[in-house]
Amino acid sequence: SQQGEEDPQALSIQEGENATMNCSYKTSINNLQWYRQNSGRGLVHLILIRSNEREKHSGRLRVTLDTSKKSSSLLITASRAADTASYFCATGLLTGGGNKLTFGTGTQLKVEL
């Protein structure tokens, strides 16, 4: 079952523009993570934000988390063609001695030259 739902499902922008993806989820979480998946390849972790944090930055990435609205957003600034990929949010729940990671449906980002 999917916990998160990304919006939009697909996004096409020009190189140099900013890309914003949103993730909404249904139940309480302890952390939220964003991953990137290039066509036919494995998932790569981008950033982790804990439930007591509101914003986090990593290079050209900015993630926000609003636990009251059960939503998160990923902003990629000054996008490049190499950013073309699918992006997934994953909610983390601390249970059973570890972190249960449940993925959303994903946003397909295409960055055109």
Next chain:
Amino acid sequence: EAGVVQSPRYKIIEKKQPVAFWCNPISGHNTLYWYRQNLGQGPELLIRYENEEAVDDSQLPKDRFSAERLKGVDSTLKIQPAELGDSAVYLCASSLVYAEAFFGQGTRLTVV
């Protein structure tokens, strides 16, 4: 440091045949995940191990799927018998406790 290693990368089998996937997680990672990903969708959690204990397996179709993680290191996921609907990419990931997950390249299964 080696990442998560999965084998085989690709597997084509006829329906009703058995198949097994193997995963070697990053050394020292307590948590091991198995996910199934259908085309155009997000990964779906099948089972999560904390060391050698399976703590999340509610999404694992236990009538035909089984998994094990011997000594809390390597893991094997088996399907017997395979059905056409099992065609997907099977992903293994590992992590330290309460940290980000690292994924293998996956095994693409085609059932014909």
